[in-house]
Amino acid sequence: MTTYRITLANQNDETYEVDHRRPLLESLRERGVDLPYGCKYGGCITCAAKLIEGTVNQQAQVALNNRQLANGYIILCVARPTSDCTLEIGVESHDTLYRNPFLDPLAPHELKADIATPKEEAP
Amino acid sequence: MSDNGEATCCGPGYASPADAMQAPREKILYTIAIYTGTGIQKPDYLCTIDADPESSTYSQVISRLEMPGIGDELHHMGWNACSSCHGDAGMERKYLIVPGVRSSNLHIVDCATDPRNPTLFKVIEGSEIKAKTNLSAPHTIHCLGSDIIISMLGDAQGNAPGGYLHLNKDFEIVGRWENSMGDIKFGYDFWYQPRHNVMVSSEWAAPNTFMPGFDLEEVGHLKYGRELHFWDFEKKEPKQTMYLGEDGLIPLEVRFHHDPDSSHGFVGAALSANIIHWWKDNADEWQWEKIIDVANEPHPEWPIPVPGVISVILLSMDDRFLYFCNWLHGDIRQYDISDPHNPKFTGQIWMGGLLEKAPEVNGVKVTGGPQMIQLSLDGKRLYVTTSLFSTWDNQFYPEIRTNGGCMLMINCDTENGGMEIDPDFVVDFGKEPNGPSRCHETRYPGGDCTSDIWL
Numbered sequence: 001m002t003t004y005r006i007t008l009a010n011q012n013d014e015t016y017e018v019d020h021r022r023p024l025l026e027s028l029r030e031r032g033v034d035l036p037y038g039c040k041y042g043g044c045i046t047c048a049a050k051l052i053e054g055t056v057n058q059q060a061q062v063a064l065n066n067r068q069l070a071n072g073y074i075i076l077c078v079a080r081p082t083s084d085c086t087l088e089i090g091v092e093s094h095d096t097l098y099r100n101p102f103l104d105p106l107a108p109h110e111l112k113a114d115i116a117t118p119k120e121e122a123p
Numbered sequence: 124m125s126d127n128g129e130a131t132c133c134g135p136g137y138a139s140p141a142d143a144m145q146a147p148r149e150k151i152l153y154t155i156a157i158y159t160g161t162g163i164q165k166p167d168y169l170c171t172i173d174a175d176p177e178s179s180t181y182s183q184v185i186s187r188l189e190m191p192g193i194g195d196e197l198h199h200m201g202w203n204a205c206s207s208c209h210g211d212a213g214m215e216r217k218y219l220i221v222p223g224v225r226s227s228n229l230h231i232v233d234c235a236t237d238p239r240n241p242t243l244f245k246v247i248e249g250s251e252i253k254a255k256t257n258l259s260a261p262h263t264i265h266c267l268g269s270d271i272i273i274s275m276l277g278d279a280q281g282n283a284p285g286g287y288l289h290l291n292k293d294f295e296i297v298g299r300w301e302n303s304m305g306d307i308k309f310g311y312d313f314w315y316q317p318r319h320n321v322m323v324s325s326e327w328a329a330p331n332t333f334m335p336g337f338d339l340e341e342v343g344h345l346k347y348g349r350e351l352h353f354w355d356f357e358k359k360e361p362k363q364t365m366y367l368g369e370d371g372l373i374p375l376e377v378r379f380h381h382d383p384d385s386s387h388g389f390v391g392a393a394l395s396a397n398i399i400h401w402w403k404d405n406a407d408e409w410q411w412e413k414i415i416d417v418a419n420e421p422h423p424e425w426p427i428p429v430p431g432v433i434s435v436i437l438l439s440m441d442d443r444f445l446y447f448c449n450w451l452h453g454d455i456r457q458y459d460i461s462d463p464h465n466p467k468f469t470g471q472i473w474m475g476g477l478l479e480k481a482p483e484v485n486g487v488k489v490t491g492g493p494q495m496i497q498l499s500l501d502g503k504r505l506y507v508t509t510s511l512f513s514t515w516d517n518q519f520y521p522e523i524r525t526n527g528g529c530m531l532m533i534n535c536d537t538e539n540g541g542m543e544i545d546p547d548f549v550v551d552f553g554k555e556p557n558g559p560s561r562c563h564e565t566r567y568p569g570g571d572c573t574s575d576i577w578l
């Protein structure tokens with residue numbers, strides 16, 4: 001079994017070895033980490049955490065727009081690690097997850113993947 | 124009369140809206156409060172609030188029923204039976220059905236055995252609902268006779284349009300209620316008027332669109348609703364769609380007149396901040412018109428004026444007054460709709476909101492704006508709470524995380540119109556034992572102005 005080391009930066013750098021095939025929410029909760037969640041299928045954002053270092057596969061998520069992805073957010077209920085990772089978890093990691101949509105609009109390339117248009121490169 | 128004011132000779136509820144208005148005053152309120160999305164790792168819960176001014180615990184939470192797990196996001200709820208069962212002595216208004224939008228769990232809560240301490244009777248797991256019906260994200264609950272139908276806003280993967288879950292009176296899943304969703308793109312609220320063989324349903328968005336929060340740009344990408352659907356109620360299929368367009372962006376709460384003979388009804392278009400009225404004309408054709416248009420308001424820090432965002436509407440039991448909330452502006456309005464084509468603006472109060480007209484009320488900092496409302500059966504007391512939906516709260520009113528929500532009571536003048544915030548009633552959910560929570564929908568044991576339908 002391939003395992004990766006997950007470090008929780010805002011939990012005194014606690015580390016956990018987790019199975020790469022299983023979603024992080026499941027693995028970490030099983031080990032006693034108290035994490036928020038809602039839908040458990042990648043659609044509601046409640047379980048979002050910030051990936052500080054490392055890589056995950058989170059193809060199944062449909063909750064995050066491209067700006068949130070660019071800010072490093074991952075959806076723990078579907079994200080599986082593809083390397084060792086350092087995370088910030090819980091609402092303390094949500095500083096740039098929510099924004100007032102009228103004051104801070106999204107550019108076309110920052111929308112959710114299904115409606116985003118590619119960013120125009122500067123000539 | 125039983126304790127909750129309902130006649131004991133027959134089934135639940137009242138023979139008519141006029142009878143309902145004669146019921147004794149509500150003594151307790153059931154209000155849901157959430158921790159989902161707040162950072163507090165505790166279950167959402169159902170509060171029982173003392174609303175009896177003679178009681179020593181008046182205006183306080185007197186009991187709390189925690190759900191079994193975290194992350195439900197309790198939102199709306201409904202009774203197992205209402206006045207639609209009034210003729211059935213075998214039925215009782217005993218259970219509140221309390222769904223979790225995010226978990227899709229349905230909690231069946233016994234409120235009758237000990238009305239001041241409701242208990243959990245049964246849980247229908249979201250996983251069972253998804254497996255049997257391919258539906259998720261429960262919203263509005265109405266009973267019809269001894270059956271219960273629930274609008275479900277998504278399929279099991281959270282995509283629109285979802286459909287309607289049918290439960291029997293023993294809370295077993297019968298299956299899908301509707302025979303067809305037709306061309307309906309989204310679900311949200313619904314109300315039926317059997318004497319006209321009609322159900323009207325409105326549109327929010329797919330759960331995967333609204334649950335993570337509000338991206339305004341998605342409205343332009345047609346990810347949010349702008350249509351109203353008229354159903355053949357007996358055939359259980361949509362018959363006619365009204366395209367409301369820019370006048371009807373995000374049509375949410377749907378209310379028919381309580382008078383079962385009336386064809387008039389109303390919906391609040393949240394983002395357009397309009398009230399839409401519909402009725403059946405002399406040729407038996409359904410018509411609609413915009414009757415109220417709330418102007419966007421300038422804000423010193425906003426590049427564009429702030430829309431009202433009408434998050435809820437409600438009709439008094441005698442169908443004379445329409446109430447609605449502008450969640451972003453921070454006001455509740457009262458209109459006399461005796462002539463439904465020509466509403467008269469009769470009352471207004473301010474509490475919270477982004478326009479800062481009343482940041483503090485009754486000694487409590489109001490975070491959020493007026494959101495869910497519930498009116499007493501006699502029309503004189505309107506209870507209001509401030510949280511909309513955890514992710515949307517976090518976007519528009521981030522301080523709600525530390526301040527929590529609150530509940531206020533508005534005294535309504537049913538003679539001349541007019542509203543005033545009651546100075547002696549306030550429930551501060553910022554002071555809850557497990558930390559600041561957010562309060563949402565309210566119901567009364569004896570029925571209320573958004574639950575009972577007459578056949």
Ligand code: FES
Nearest residue numbers: 038039040044077
């Ligand atoms: S729990 Fe809903 S997105 Fe993870």
